[in-house]
Amino acid sequence: MRVVILGNGLAGTISGKTIRELDSAADIIICGEEKYPYYPRPNLIDFLAGLIPLEKVFAFAEGWAERQRLQIQLGVRATAIDPSGPAVEFEDGRRLTADYLVLATGACPATPPLPGLDKDGIFTIRTLEDVLELLEAIKSGPEVVILGGGLLGLELARALRMRGVERLSVVEVFNRLLPRQLDETGAGLLQTSLEKTGIKFFIGQEAAEILGEGRVTGVRLKDGQTIPAGVVIIAAGG
Numbered sequence: 001m002r003v004v005i006l007g008n009g010l011a012g013t014i015s016g017k018t019i020r021e022l023d024s025a026a027d028i029i030i031c032g033e034e035k036y037p038y039y040p041r042p043n044l045i046d047f048l049a050g051l052i053p054l055e056k057v058f059a060f061a062e063g064w065a066e067r068q069r070l071q072i073q074l075g076v077r078a079t080a081i082d083p084s085g086p087a088v089e090f091e092d093g094r095r096l097t098a099d100y101l102v103l104a105t106g107a108c109p110a111t112p113p114l115p116g117l118d119k120d121g122i123f124t125i126r127t128l129e130d131v132l133e134l135l136e137a138i139k140s141g142p143e144v145v146i147l148g149g150g151l152l153g154l155e156l157a158r159a160l161r162m163r164g165v166e167r168l169s170v171v172e173v174f175n176r177l178l179p180r181q182l183d184e185t186g187a188g189l190l191q192t193s194l195e196k197t198g199i200k201f202f203i204g205q206e207a208a209e210i211l212g213e214g215r216v217t218g219v220r221l222k223d224g225q226t227i228p229a230g231v232v233i234i235a236a237g238g
């Protein structure tokens, strides 16, 4: 029996591991678009904050997949599925047939339809590659603006402060931080404690436009204020 799993995130990797536990003879192939082996995405926050080194981001030690007899193909993007096979086609033209196909391709970050999103210096954070690029971008000490005061936006803000980013703002369109998790009192307490760490908040404010020629220089809010920025991170959900 051959099982092809698309996606080497948590769902794909644990599916492969579990199938191996149930069937020692199955031919299990995990195909992932990213070039890195599986890592839990929460580790990206600790890595960004400088709390763990790169090698600690990954879930399993070298040789784990071989010991599990999982064939891992990295840097391969599936572009089509033929359910009659079933079979999967890849960007490089390869085709892989399977007895069972598992789709574990996850989600993508959402980006609001803002004018100016095509500029350099705008990030969404989902992958290790995104974090490595962000670390490169903050080396020159730019002002950072995070759009989104939800869990990811605040985790990123905290991590960036720990990395030494000094000029850091968070814009949240709702009237409080963590609008899905906290009531107004709780959100107010959280905001006060985060402000003490040096993070600036624009609450109940919506970004209208990303400013700059080629490179981002700031964010214009709907009320007309402009926040200077060399890096903008969009953390608006996925």
Ligand SMILES: Cc1cc2nc3c(=O)[nH]c(=O)nc-3n(C[C@H](O)[C@H](O)[C@H](O)COP(=O)(O)OP(=O)(O)OC[C@H]3O[C@@H](n4cnc5c(N)ncnc54)[C@H](O)[C@@H]3O)c2cc1C
Pocket (backbone or CB within 6 Å): 006, 007, 008, 009, 010, 011, 012, 031, 032, 033, 034, 040, 041, 042, 043, 044, 045, 076, 077, 078, 079, 104, 105, 106, 107, 125, 126, 127, 152
């Ligand atoms: C920074 C960060 C911190 C987080 N922290 C937490 C937390 O503390 N607690 C929590 O519960 N959740 C957290 N999450 C969310 C959690 O990481 C996700 O719920 C989880 O990653 C979902 O796993 P998944 O395997 O379904 O999808 P994903 O992790 O998205 O993995 C899917 C994989 O499939 C690959 N793929 C997609 N399309 C293709 C294709 N066509 N061909 C080949 N491969 C493809 C992708 O490249 C990706 O590697 C966090 C997310 C982020 C980004």
